[in-house]
Amino acid sequence: MTGLRLLPATAVGLILLFLAFPIVVVMVVSFSSATYLTFPPPTFGVRWYASYFGSEDWLRPTWLSLWVAAVVVVLSTVLGTAAALGITRLPRGLRVLVAGLVLSPLIVPGIVVAIGIYYAFAHYGLVGSPAGLILAHTCLAVPFVVTSVTANLAGIDPRLEQAAMSLGATPRATFFQVTLPLIRPGVLVGALFAFITSFDELIVALFVSGSGAVTLPRRMWDDLRFAIDPTIAAVSTLTIVLTAALMAGAHLLRKHAERQLSWSAAEG
């Protein structure tokens, strides 16, 4: 296999620049000292971070987003892990049906989900409350838990569970002492995806937040309608760093799990 030639290498380099450049620009702008958006910034400073951390209008939505996402993680991880364990053992016809329902939020356009939920939640009085956001975000986050745990389950030798059972372990003990430790990486990766899904979610929040439960993305969206002052660049940079750290964690976890699986396969 020949290495990259000069021309294709330059083209690939430019495409990668196109991918990464906008993110870098937002990060650089966030450290600008100017009161308006300009690039490159005349001088650097942290005034926009100070303006973010000093403003209750920004911190309140941040806390709301964080704790909504935390509850979504718990709900979607418990419901999703149990469902994944069930789905893989269902007869084929039923399995396709259940998986179709559970994974459909990945395909159904966001606006359709959002207004459907808004339509129903308005009747239940769930618009403008964190509860409405939590219920809706859990539905959007759960497919990531189910796919992650299912993928993890597929790599597990069923004889391990059979061995535990035949040695006299109750189903309960088998689950907590054999199955759960084996699927822990999949569960954790799913939980991280669930957190980010809820934390970054905007379309449902636009309809369901109302004025009583304004999330961070919703606050950013409202702000962008009037001005694009660099505070948003600072908030964006903070969310980029947070999601990148979580995703890198998920990535490492998955790599670690793959290595463990291939080791145990090699030993077996």
Added chain:
Amino acid sequence: MAPLLLAAPLVLFMLAFYALPVLAMLLRSISDPAWTLAHYAALPGDTVFLKTFSITFYTSVIVTLASLLLGYPVALALVRAPRWAPLIVVLVLLPFWTSVLVRSYAWMVLLGRHGLFNEALLAAGLLDRPMRILNTPLATQIAMTHILLPYMILPIANALRQIDPSLLRASSGLGAPPWRTFLQVTLPLSMPGVAAGVLLVFVLALGFYITPAMVGGPREITLSMLIALQVEQLEWASAATLSAVLLATALAIIGLCHRLPGLGGAFRMNVRP
């Protein structure tokens, strides 16, 4: 443990808080004010709908083609240049992990009247006065391509990785120049990945709402934006009809592609690796 019992809590949860709400909303398209198909019958004569639908479809086609054109070389580099692969992975995944809102905002910063793009062209003397890019269809196409590009790169890279290297050696050993090996071996064998990427990007592009609303032109409304507009005006029957059309279009395209060989798994992959 009964498998059905394990899945039941989630199934009930999603029926109550997602599936039934969406279905109840969609039902408004045939039950408002009485059982009728009039809302659907009116669509072919509705110029706003026709214009919106064609803009949405056209934007998705452009974005899909641009993503394919830009994504394939990156996928190839990712698989064929192992030394650079870690850097490429980071550069592809960093924007992928950033929210759509933040990435759309980034393009507002870049493409605005006093944005980096205009300032650079002015400084270079290529422009006399700032060009209008933000709030045009071009801005939507650029930003959406940027956002959807990783969805093209990852499936193609997956397909390329599965090509047996001995096939490439055999091809060049038999005297084929690199471009011929690419056209006759690599490209055909990577087609399942290309098809999966095209399907994924196209279907996701159809439903885009945030990006066109933020960077797009005031008159280039996508189907998602029109639906939101109808809801704001409490025109639920109209919003439901348009939602059904958008959903049916997406499902029809996925269904169509499922009939193509090698594509069955396109939507079974984890969309956010």
